Amino acid sequence: MKKKTWSVLLLTICMAVIVSACGGGGKNNQGSKGNDTASGGEKVTVKLMHLWPEGVSAGQNKIVNQIIKEYQDENPNVTIKQEVLDNEQYKNKLKVLSASNELPDVGVTWAAGFMQPYVEGNLFTPLDDLLNGELKDKFVAGTTEAYAVNGKTYALPIEFNIAPIYYNKDLFEKNGLSVPTTYDEFKNIVKTLSDKGIAPIALGNKDRWTGSLWYMYLADRIAGQKTLADTISGSASFTDPGLVQAANEIQWLVDNNAFIKGFNGQSNEEAKSEFLNEKAAMYLMGSWDIPNFTTNEEIPKEFRDKVGFFKFPTVEGGKGDINSWVGGPGVGLFVAENSKVKDEAKKFVEYFVTKWGEQSVTDAGVIPATKVDAENMDLPQLYKDLFAEMNQASSVTLFADVQMPAKAAETHLNLIQALFGKAITPEEFAAEHDKALAK
Amino acid sequence: MDKVLSNKKMIALYVLPSLLLILTIVYIPIILTGFYGLHEWNGIGSMKFIGLENYANLMKDGKFWDSAWHSLLLALFSGLSLIIYLMISMVLAARIKGANAFRKIYLIPMLLSSVAIAQLWLRIYNPSNGILNSVLQSIGVDNPPAWLAEPSLVLFALFIPILWQYAGFYILIYYAALKNIPTTLDEAARIDGATSWQIAWKIKLPLIMETVKVTIVLAVVGSLKYFDLIFVMTDGGPNGSSEVMASYMYHTAFRAYDFGYGSATAFSLLVICLIVTWIIRWLTRSKDTIQYS
Numbered sequence: 001m002k003k004k005t006w007s008v009l010l011l012t013i014c015m016a017v018i019v020s021a022c023g024g025g026g027k028n029n030q031g032s033k034g035n036d037t038a039s040g041g042e043k044v045t046v047k048l049m050h051l052w053p054e055g056v057s058a059g060q061n062k063i064v065n066q067i068i069k070e071y072q073d074e075n076p077n078v079t080i081k082q083e084v085l086d087n088e089q090y091k092n093k094l095k096v097l098s099a100s101n102e103l104p105d106v107g108v109t110w111a112a113g114f115m116q117p118y119v120e121g122n123l124f125t126p127l128d129d130l131l132n133g134e135l136k137d138k139f140v141a142g143t144t145e146a147y148a149v150n151g152k153t154y155a156l157p158i159e160f161n162i163a164p165i166y167y168n169k170d171l172f173e174k175n176g177l178s179v180p181t182t183y184d185e186f187k188n189i190v191k192t193l194s195d196k197g198i199a200p201i202a203l204g205n206k207d208r209w210t211g212s213l214w215y216m217y218l219a220d221r222i223a224g225q226k227t228l229a230d231t232i233s234g235s236a237s238f239t240d241p242g243l244v245q246a247a248n249e250i251q252w253l254v255d256n257n258a259f260i261k262g263f264n265g266q267s268n269e270e271a272k273s274e275f276l277n278e279k280a281a282m283y284l285m286g287s288w289d290i291p292n293f294t295t296n297e298e299i300p301k302e303f304r305d306k307v308g309f310f311k312f313p314t315v316e317g318g319k320g321d322i323n324s325w326v327g328g329p330g331v332g333l334f335v336a337e338n339s340k341v342k343d344e345a346k347k348f349v350e351y352f353v354t355k356w357g358e359q360s361v362t363d364a365g366v367i368p369a370t371k372v373d374a375e376n377m378d379l380p381q382l383y384k385d386l387f388a389e390m391n392q393a394s395s396v397t398l399f400a401d402v403q404m405p406a407k408a409a410e411t412h413l414n415l416i417q418a419l420f421g422k423a424i425t426p427e428e429f430a431a432e433h434d435k436a437l438a439k
Numbered sequence: 440m441d442k443v444l445s446n447k448k449m450i451a452l453y454v455l456p457s458l459l460l461i462l463t464i465v466y467i468p469i470i471l472t473g474f475y476g477l478h479e480w481n482g483i484g485s486m487k488f489i490g491l492e493n494y495a496n497l498m499k500d501g502k503f504w505d506s507a508w509h510s511l512l513l514a515l516f517s518g519l520s521l522i523i524y525l526m527i528s529m530v531l532a533a534r535i536k537g538a539n540a541f542r543k544i545y546l547i548p549m550l551l552s553s554v555a556i557a558q559l560w561l562r563i564y565n566p567s568n569g570i571l572n573s574v575l576q577s578i579g580v581d582n583p584p585a586w587l588a589e590p591s592l593v594l595f596a597l598f599i600p601i602l603w604q605y606a607g608f609y610i611l612i613y614y615a616a617l618k619n620i621p622t623t624l625d626e627a628a629r630i631d632g633a634t635s636w637q638i639a640w641k642i643k644l645p646l647i648m649e650t651v652k653v654t655i656v657l658a659v660v661g662s663l664k665y666f667d668l669i670f671v672m673t674d675g676g677p678n679g680s681s682e683v684m685a686s687y688m689y690h691t692a693f694r695a696y697d698f699g700y701g702s703a704t705a706f707s708l709l710v711i712c713l714i715v716t717w718i719i720r721w722l723t724r725s726k727d728t729i730q731y732s
Contacts, residue, residue, distance in 0.1 A: 098483050117483040117696070199567075206587075206676055262566030262585025264677035265593065270565070279567065406481070406696035418678040421590065 042077060044344045049083045049104040051090040051331075059363050067355045071348060078344060098123050103336035105345040106352075109155050111146035111329050112403040118334075119149045125337045126152040130350050135370075138354070142396030143329045143369040146403070156349060157369035158356050159330030161286040162390055163213055164309035166293065171198065171281040171306075179308075181322070183221065183249075183315040187256075193281055194257040202280035203259040204271030208413035209401050211263075211420050213284050214253075216326045216400055217312040218246035224319030225395045231433075232400050234408075238433035242319065247426030250419055264421050276303065284312075286327065287386055291365045294380035309386065321394050328398040329369050404437070411436035469709065476703035481696045493703035502679060503704065506687040507711070509594060513601065513683065514662035514715075520602045521609060521658055525651070528613035529639050542614065546607035553604070557671035560600040561587075587673055590680035597681055601668055605661075609654055616647040652723045659719060660712050684708045 048068075052060035061084070068080045083104065085093055090108070097103050103123055109115045118124050131144060131153055140160055147155040172178065172189075175196060180186040193200040205211040219228045223242025230236035231243060238244075253259065260266065260274050268285075275283040276292075276299060292299055293307040314322045333352060335345045357370035362377060371391055375384065401409040415432050418424045424432070476493050478486040497503050527545070531538045548556065563570050566585035575583040586596040620643060628638050644651075666685035669675065675682035675690065682690075688708060692701025 095483055117481050121484045206674060208676075260567065262588035265564075265566070265585055265587030265589075265673060270561075274567070406694070410690065410695040414679065417676055421588075421677050423590065423678045 043079070044077055044341050045079045045081055046106060046341055046345050046348050047081050047083065047104040048348075049085070049090070049093075049107040051085055051087050051108055053084050053086050059365065060360070063356065063359045063363055066359065067352055070355070071351050078348070080348065101338060103338070105336055105339040105341055106349055107334055107336070108331045109147075109334045110331055110402070111155075111157070112398060113405050113409055114402070115147065115154060115334070116149060116405060119154050123337055124154040124334045125339070125342060125346075126154055127156055127335060127346065127349065128153050130156065130346055133350070135350060135353060138357075138370045140369055140371055140390060140396070141393060142325075142327075142398070146329050146398045147332050155332035155334040156353050157329035157332040158353055158360070160327070160367050160369040160390070161288055161330060162325040162327035162386070162393065162396060163217075163284060163286045164386065164389070165312060166275070166283045166285060166289070166307055166309050168275070168278055168281050169306050169308045171278065179310045180313045183313045183318075186313045187252075189281075190253065190256055190258045199260040199274065199280040200258050200282060201253075201260070202271040202275040202283045203263045204266045204268035205259075205263045205417060205420050206266055207268045208417050209399065210268050210271070210285075211250075211416045212400050212413060213326055215246060215250055215416060215419070216397060217284070218249050218315070219243050220324055220326065220397060221312060221315040221320030222246050222249070222318040225321070225324045225397060227319070229397055231437075232397070232403050234404075234437040238430040238437075239427075240430075244426045244430050247419055247429045251422060251426065254420060254422060259420075264417060278303065278306075287367050287390075288330075290367075290380075290383055290386065294382050295365065307382065309382065311389065323389075323392060323394040325390075325393050325396045326399065327396050328402055330366075332369075407439065408436045469706075472702045472709075473706045474702075475699055476706045478699045478702075480699040482692075482698040483696075486699070489699070493700050494707070496700070497703055497707060502682065503684075503687060503707075505679060506675075506682040506684050509681065510663050510665065510683045510685075512594065513598060513665060514659045516598050516602065517605070517658040517662040518655060520606075521651070521654055524606055524609040525613050525644075527606075528610045528617060529643065531610070532614055532617035533635075542610070545610045548604050549607040549611075551604075553667040554671055556600055556604055557668050561672055564596060588677055590677055593673060593677065593681045597669055597672060600672075601662075601665065604668065605658070609658070612650060612654055613647065616650040617643060620646050648725075652719075655723065656716055656719050660716055663712050663715060664708060684711070 050064060051057075052064055054061045064082070068082070072078060072080060094103070094107065094109075098118060098121060101123070109118065109124070115124065131139075135156070139157065143157040143160050144153050147153050147157060167179070171193075175192055175198070177189050177192060180189055190200045203210055203214070216228065219231075219242065222245050223240055227236060227240055227242060231238050231240065260271060260280050263271065271280075272283065272285070272289075272292075274280040293304050296304070311322050311325075314320055333349045335342060335349060339345050353370060357368045357372050360366040360368045361372055361379070367387070367390070372387070375388075379387075401413055403409075404412055412433065415424070415429055415436075419426070419429050475486075477488060477490060479489050479493075480486040531542055551559075564572075564586040566572055566583075566588065571586070572583040584592055587593050624642055624646075625638060628642055633641075664685050665683055666689070669681055669683055670686055670689070673681045675686045684704070685708065688701050688704040691697050691704055695701075
């Protein structure tokens with residue numbers, strides 16, 4: 001059966017190559033015509049490939065079309081040609097197009113580890129000139145860095161997420177608890193809740209990156225943001241005492257029943273439902289889940305009103321700062337290195353990123369990577385609060401599994417599950433990480 | 440019609456499309472997989488030829504051997520469960536009351552897709568509100584295990600739905616084979632004073648032996664390359680304790696972007712399946728086939 005999957009994949013790839021080769025030829029012709037766009041007036045076609053099909057991501061699809069329309073109105077000589085695929089197809093096609101060096105002029109990419117092979121293959125063009133132009137200082141701290149390789153930025157982020165701890169205000173109140181600011185207070189909350197038979201934290205660690213968030217926060221608060229960032233990028237060792245202590249704290253939480261039962265076998269979705277059913281009091285998750293606690297009509301309003309969030313508490317004696325977050329950009333836009341209309345493509349990216357900022361907040365419920373003044377918009381309070389936090393973030397450390405190269409990320413995630421499952425000691429956890437990142 | 444069928448060109452014409460199809464979508468990819476296995480390749484950039492290094496690493500890879508052991512355990516369980524299926528079909532074929540209804544009950548899991556079965560059993564195993572733990576708690580087990588989160592239990596917790604999924608398939612095959620045995624043999628044996636046990640063991644089993652051999656190969660090879668239910672239910676976790684060969688291949692190729700190593704794993708899986716098939720054929724070989732007479 002595996003063989004069949006392989007062969008179907010191969011066939012699809014072959015076909016995609018053929019199809020894209022034809023399409024690419026056409027584009028090149030148009031491209032060479034519009035090469036000297038600086039003089040203006042010449043017709044130019046910029047090919048855009050993205051992953052917001054109308055059916056799946058209606059909000060984003062609407063915004064993209066709106067931006068394209070406005071851009072074409074302002075620049076009558078430019079035509080933006082869209083190609084829309086859904087997520088998995090998109091990833092596959094991007095790979096295939098890369099193999100034949102036929103990438104679209106503008107496309108969507110993920111950060112760090114995902115885009116690294118593309119950058120190394122010399123397929124994306126650096127966009128630093130855009131960053132120093134009109135877009136200077138428009139981005140939230142820590143977002144563009146995720147798209148930088150060797151000091152050059154290869155894509156501009158359009159989405160952004162940070163991960164707060166959501167909590168059930170009702171459960172907190174009933175048990176006489178208040179929002180913790182120090183880790184000791186947090187530990188007390190865990191103990192109080194678990195003594196009363198309420199699961200303190202909903203965690204679906206089958207997905208592994210969910211547990212990684214907890215480890216990252218503890219590492220950040222104890223060893224400090226710099227140490228954490230350095231170790232993830234491979235320039236410092238995981239055997240740093242602060243990082244080992246963070247791993248120790250994870251096992252303390254496990255020993256004290258901080259997480260729902262069987263968390264290592266439950267998916268994030270299953271865990272979330274424990275939080276939604278008010279069986280667990282806290283849930284550490286990215287800001288992409290905000291609509292579930294504000295506007296999503298499928299979730300009862302009484303519950304949505306009970307949800308608040310707090311920042312991961314600081315650890316006494318730790319080097320971390322409470323305004324430092326774990327998070328990261330979702331997707332960003334790249335311009336292909338061998339695009340025939342590079343200048344036009346860059347201009348369009350600049351325009352797109354700027355316009356996307358406000359519209360994505362109001363129309364799609366997505367949090368943009370650019371700074372937006374949400375105060376004067378008609379938005380749910382939870383949204384506004386998180387925005388405010390985001391704009392005063394002191395640092396944002398990108399999700400470890402996104403930042404590491406794919407192979408090391410896979411090892412990291414496996415080690416996280418082992419750490420939570422107490423299959424390894426914190427010391428082994430550190431040593432294995434160093435081994436994986438040294439490769 | 441005879442003329443057409445004896446014309447060699449016509450035969451070639453009819454065979455060619457399917458031959459081409461099977462070549463392009465089965466055999467060529469297999470060869471390509473073996474070829475990729477000789478390279479270091481992340482699936483995007485250029486391939487680097489490294490000879491048999493991937494295979495050498497695979498031989499030293501503890502995780503691969505763990506997953507191979509899990510696959511082997513599954514094969515062993517599937518093989519043993521064939522005995523139960525055979526017994527069930529003997530009973531069903533013996534014209535008991537409600538045999539039809541029972542047959543349908545056994546067949547139903549076969550009609551469900553693996554993902555649906557996975558979702559169903561995920562709910563059964565759910566540690567806090569699943570049926571299984573609710574029942575256990577109601578009969579006085581204070582702290583029932585979280586089945587899919589315990590490294591020591593997860594593999595067996597997965598085997599149950601897998602065996603349940605395929606029970607109907609094997610029961611159906613055995614049932615059909617048993618129904619083919621002429622009832623006269625049964626009646627004659629009874630007149631000679633044979634017990635039901637003797638009839639089953641000495642008459643029916645030898646007569647369907649060829650079918651049994653086929654099902655052993657099917658069950659064992661199917662188990663060795665098993666993937667879907669495990670992928671959906673645990674994704675090989677926690678901590679690799681339910682990783683099987685096929686899921687390990689998927690994880691190395693598609694998660695860690697190590698297509699060379701993943702291909703080497705896939706190719707080894709194919710070789711292991713071929714060897715095991717050959718061993719089973721060799722172990723169960725027999726010169727003379729027993730036939731109805």
